[in-house]
Amino acid sequence: MATETKSFTCVQCPMGCPLTVTLEDGVVKGVTGNTCPRGAKYGAAEATHPERVVTSLVGVVGDHHPVSVKTAGPVPKETVDAVLDQISATEVRLPVHIGDVVVRDVAGTGVDVVCTKSRER
């Protein structure tokens, strides 16, 4: 049986509790250092399948000012580079509105990329 520990700082609130996650054969056996249940949940997820919401900018056809976008939900951390590559290869045409889908199923994650601000022509 392989036992390991991983350490994280909880980012679920400004307290930033230091978490230690104990795993046996890749299975979470315990989380310590958390002050509340959210920290235990975050620590367990971060130790086994970390995810991130990705924010970025996409170019606008015929305009020098890009549009801000983000993934509509968290994507697996290991896909972040592929997500950013696909976003950087994308251009939109104005107008765009908050929530407009810019990229569907980005990098095969099942998550869309959406606009976070509206821009008229």
Ligand code: SF4
């Ligand atoms: S464990 Fe709870 S109190 Fe501590 S940083 Fe995470 S969310 Fe905040």
